[in-house]
Amino acid sequence: MRRASPLVLFALACLAACAPSGDDPRNRMTTWVSPGGEATIFYLAPPWELERTLDNGVALRVPSNANLAGGLEGGPGKFELVALVEAGNPNTRIVAERAAALVAGREILDERELFTAEEVAGPELVLFDPGAEFRRFRRVLYLPLSGGRALRVEVIATTTPDTPEVTEMLRLIEVDVAP
Amino acid sequence: MTRALASLALTLCLALAGAGAAAAQDAEDAEDALGLGQRLDRPLPRAPRGEEANADDGDEADDGEDVDGEDVDGEAERPWPGPQVQLLYGYTKLADGFGGGDAHTGGVSVFLQWPLEELRTGVSAEIGSRDYSLGGDDLLVRGALEVGVQLPRIIDPLVPHLSVLLSVGGLVGQRFESTVAHAFAGGGLELGAELRLLRNFHLAASFGYQRWEMDGAGYDLFLVRLGAGL
DSSP: OTTHHHHHHHHHHHHHHHSOBTTSGGGGSEEEEOTTSSEEEEEOTTTOEEEEEOSSEEEEEEOOHHHHTSOOOSSOOSEEEEEEEEESOHHHHHHHHHHHHHHTTOEEEEEEEEEOTTOOEEEEEEEEETTSSSOEEEEEEEEEETTTEEEEEEEEESSOOOSHHHHHHHHTOEEOOOO | OHHHHHHHHHHHHHHHHHHHHHHHHHHHHHHHHHTOSOOOSSOOOOOOOHHHHHHHTTOGGGSSBOTTSOBHHHHHHSOOOSOEEEEEEEEEEOOOSSSOOEEEEEEEEEEEOOSSTTEEEEEEEEEEEEOOTTSSOEEEEEEEEEEEEEOSSTBTTEEEEEEEEEEEEEEEEEETTEEEEEEEEEEEEEEEEEEEEETTEEEEEEEEEEEEEETTEEEEEEEEEEEEEO
């Protein structure tokens, strides 16, 4: 083992020369690409992990301490992200989302527009759900997709997801907006 | 008649030449006596002091010269071959992809100048913080192996060195309210110098380039290290 250690170090040093540049955060992340290839989500794993894939989307989560230390399966994570490819225009969909949130008794903390790293704009809502079993905050973002569709991305968290980390994760989403 | 004149002339020349040679020898003897005009092909041995002088009395073998004529006292002024210890401050930028990544570390380096003075081998360990743009600072821990060459006598008391470094370490930080750790490894070159102030006490500065691999991505780093040691 002692003889092998310098060789392992040398091998790692050689591998470092071949790796893609870490200056681009996407090179350090895991990717999920939608079945049609119209959307790509980059997530840092760990702490994010793939919970399940859907026919038209994906569910990711950051496990809670109860999930990790207590060995509890299921239950809300610290963060959850659900991305779905849906029909519709982002602007009309966000209006419907807003109306549904009010009906459900959720508080609207902010309404704004988010620009991805590729300068694609999408409307966004920041919500607080006081009636939930667990205290939950939500960010709902709609990004335009080709063919008159939209990518609905919802981030649910026990603390506010209105943080630079979540914002950058949303900004790194790549979407195909070609007509 | 002609032969007699030639013989006389030859006798005079020889006499003058002999007198000149004798005069030159006298002059050399006089210079030696005054200690002038000697050409030194090696440094003069240092005059003994105090107890050293007493110990040297009557002992020709202990007069400060070894068998090869090299000054033994000069050996004592050479830096100790090691291990030598440095306390270090280091700065580098381990890019986080969002504009941050400044890392400040403190650490210890231990190196040897053995079996050759020109060979430098060492290990170092550093710990510090790394700025993360999207959250709190990360904890950075790094260890390194160093093998290089140094020039201990060319521009004394400055001792420059060029080394190859292999680094391993880890980065621990908070991501999305969770603690995550990432290991890294890599290697590179370091160009530095020690300014020897008093025997083994020295100040050190170095600049290096390394490429690390972490999380499947490569990082180009420029490292600056400042230190002092014995």
